[in-house]
Amino acid sequence: MSIKDRIGVGTAAGVASVPGATGPAGLGTATRAQRGRRLGRRFLHKKMAVCGLILVALFLLLAIIGPLVAQDYSKQNLSETFAGPSAAHWLGTDDLGRDVLARLASGARVSLLAGVFATALSLVVGIPIGLVAGYYRGWADSVLMRVNDTVMAFPFLIFAVGMAAILGPSLHNVIIALAVSHVPSVIRIVRGETMVLRRQEFVDAAVADGATDLTIMGRYILPNLVNVLIVNATVAIPGAIIGEAALSFLGLGVQAPTPSFGTMLTAAQQFLTQDPLLAVVPGVAIALATLGFNLLGDGLRDVLDPRGKR
Numbered sequence: 001m002s003i004k005d006r007i008g009v010g011t012a013a014g015v016a017s018v019p020g021a022t023g024p025a026g027l028g029t030a031t032r033a034q035r036g037r038r039l040g041r042r043f044l045h046k047k048m049a050v051c052g053l054i055l056v057a058l059f060l061l062l063a064i065i066g067p068l069v070a071q072d073y074s075k076q077n078l079s080e081t082f083a084g085p086s087a088a089h090w091l092g093t094d095d096l097g098r099d100v101l102a103r104l105a106s107g108a109r110v111s112l113l114a115g116v117f118a119t120a121l122s123l124v125v126g127i128p129i130g131l132v133a134g135y136y137r138g139w140a141d142s143v144l145m146r147v148n149d150t151v152m153a154f155p156f157l158i159f160a161v162g163m164a165a166i167l168g169p170s171l172h173n174v175i176i177a178l179a180v181s182h183v184p185s186v187i188r189i190v191r192g193e194t195m196v197l198r199r200q201e202f203v204d205a206a207v208a209d210g211a212t213d214l215t216i217m218g219r220y221i222l223p224n225l226v227n228v229l230i231v232n233a234t235v236a237i238p239g240a241i242i243g244e245a246a247l248s249f250l251g252l253g254v255q256a257p258t259p260s261f262g263t264m265l266t267a268a269q270q271f272l273t274q275d276p277l278l279a280v281v282p283g284v285a286i287a288l289a290t291l292g293f294n295l296l297g298d299g300l301r302d303v304l305d306p307r308g309k310r
Helices: 003-017 029-044 047-064 100-136 138-152 156-167 171-197 201-208 213-249 261-271 277-304
Strands: none
Touching: 029 047, 029 277, 047 100, 047 277, 100 138, 100 171, 100 213, 100 261, 100 277, 138 171, 156 171, 156 213, 171 213, 201 213, 213 261, 213 277, 261 277
16 A cells, blocks of 8 residues: 555544644545635634634735825824814824824734734744654653743743843834744644644554655644644734734834834824824724734634534
């Protein structure tokens, strides 16, 4: 029996209990398409997940297209300070007469960049470490996990604030700080899933066929982690968005005149009684963006995890 035949047997016999496991040899184009349509229908039946997808789509449109079509966020007009919503300024203007919607769109782009790149960087760093720890176990696992537990002892935001204070205020440093803060949770998730997959029959078949450890981890284990990592990413991005806003609010993130949700909230503090809309707009934007990603992540978890709710 060839390795592909044995992989198929292992997939049918053992991987059904593993979240998202598909078997490295694949299910064939037709089967994958059918499974994709089935998952799509299952997702569409979850109303909250669909609401989350809509919120995420609106946030992406605001972040990607908004700055291209909105007014110049730095353009000042001192004769129109604290102007209310109008046809010219949909969300009004701030204390310097700058268009709030334009600044919100630019801030959404900053938050999106911070959330996506910080999450992607944490996955790039955390996945290999988690694979090695979960696959080899032994002393390597003990050393890596003790270091990981030490880092996880610090709250996410506190650790990010410390990292940003050391690196200095900038968007690049915020991304690095948020990514490093999220790496421990990625390592723990990947390690746990790898330990489960390591005991599956298709991995035993690959070992018996002479596959190297690197091949097994890269070709047979990592593809079966995709579903779990997708869900983790959708949950990590809103955390990074809040983290970026908090760091910018504290002066450790994006610096003026570049707008972000955090800097908009900082600037609005002294005008809360005069124009509370300046604080409400970025606050609501943060809440809706994080809510959308969280609802989407919950829906994907239920759809992609065979042990979750249907």
